[in-house]
Amino acid sequence: MISPKTPDNEQQRLEAVHSYGLLDTLPEEEFDDITSLIAGICEAPISLITLLDAERNFLKSHYGLPFNESSRDISFCGHAILEPEPLFIIEDARLDPRFEDNPLVIENKAVFYAGAPLRTEDGLSLGTLCIFDTKPRVLSKKQKKIIIAMAKQVVKLFELQKKNIALKNTRDTLQKRNRELKEFAGIVSHDLKSPLANITALARLLKEEYGPNFDATGNQYIDYIEESSLTLKTYIDGMLKYYKSDELLAKEKVYVSLSAIYEEIEDILFIDNAEFKHPEDDITIFVNQPALVQIFINLVGNSLKYNRSSVPSVTTTFAENDSYYIFSVQDNGIGIDAKKQEGIFQLFKTTGEKDRNGHIGTGIGLATVLNIVSKLGGMISLESELGIGTTFTFTIKK
Structure with a gap:
């Protein structure tokens, strides 16, 4: 051999x-x-x-x-x-x-x-x-x-x-980096909230105690400090919600009344003279309830914030087919410029428009909505006209 x-x-x-x-x-x-x-x-x-x-x-x-x-x-x-x-x-x-x-x-x-x-x-x-x-x-x-x-x-x-x-x-590496990014964002966001709160409180205290001693420019600077701190706090809160949105997706699906979801949204968001119109039928759906509520909070919340009508109005609809639940959220708000609609769901992408309180958005809310909807097996789209309003339509896979 x-x-x-x-x-x-x-x-x-x-x-x-x-x-x-x-x-x-x-x-x-x-x-x-x-x-x-x-x-x-x-x-x-x-x-x-x-x-x-x-x-x-x-x-x-x-x-x-x-x-x-x-x-x-x-x-x-x-x-x-x-x-x-x-x-x-x-x-x-x-x-x-x-x-x-x-x-x-x-x-x-x-x-x-x-x-x-x-x-x-x-x-x-x-x-x-x-x-x-x-x-x-x-x-x-x-x-x-x-x-x-x-x-x-x-x-x-x-x-x-x-x-x-x-x-x-590659998938394992991306998942690891994503986990590390979430942990980093959570730690940084948490660690920043305390000093930010101190800055905001000190700015208010400074204005209350020593404001009369400052001229108009000095008081304006203090207002800038407070406003910037509140803006950064909004960003931090938004980032925490964005990275915690995946935690919502881990929740089990349950049978829930659609009316109960609408009532929850109304209790959280609607005050003053705003109108909320939604289907009255007592329909039961099988969904991830916390995730669906978070989608509505972001969409309906934007409909109310970016609305200069004397009577802000939000109308939601519901339909379904063999594979999907289909929802829409329509408002009579300021609308979104057609040139800005394509990138509206990108993280940190904003229209540049101020809300009812004079603040510009963070560009995190709609990115969070897209993340949740996509991972629930659905899609989201919008139709909007300046000065008339906006309609968001999204689906969730059954």
Whole structure:
């Protein structure tokens, strides 16, 4: 017996083999289907998909054998990967000095072998798609062609596996960074709230105690300090809501009365002479209630804030189809310029318009709405006309 030589590019070859993440993995249907098919077409009792590791021949798929690895020193595949031809054939191993006293030949009656190297685009041989038989054989041209073609398909499956690993690693990295960003935002936001509150309180105290001693400009500066502190507080509160919105999505769906949701929104947001019109039918829906309430709080809250009508009015509607709940929120507010509508859901993107209290928004509320709606399997859109009002329509997957 002659053990197979080590390829000149062995280090690069081994790195390639390990990069696919297939060593020591369980059988998979797509690979087993190929070995079963090849065994049937070639009328062979054994068909394998192998990966040559440093010291062993790992059998990713092993049709006709009870074991999934063997020593590389006695492997036929170790010889096959050294050959430049697309198919390495031993018609009778008992007559070949490389295999005549090989344990696979003596103990397992491996007489006939045909193996197609599994080569990457860089020419690195990972292993083989091969068949064994217990008697001498001659393959037809058709059988040879099919083995070679299916070997290429095996490599394509390997590449797909590699891409899946890369995608999983990228996803895991993004999830980790997202968690870290949320933790960072939470810590920073929490740590900033206390000194901000102190700044606001000190500005008010300074104005109350020493305001009469300041001229108009000095008092204006104090007002600027207080206003800037309140604006920053609004940003911090908005960021906390944005990053905590994913926590709402973890809540279980429940059966809830739609009227109860509207009543909750009315209790939270509606004061003075504002009108809130909503369906009166007692409809029960199966939803993530806290997430839906948060969507309404943001949309209805904006409808009231960005509204200069003597009687601010908000109207909501509800419909459904086989797959989605469909909601809308319509107002008689100031409207949104058509040029600014496209980016309105982007984080920190604002229209630049002041609300009823003279404040400019943070651009966080609608980004939070989009985040929640998207993760609930829905979509959101808007129609708006300056001076007339805005209608937001969103869906939630049932």
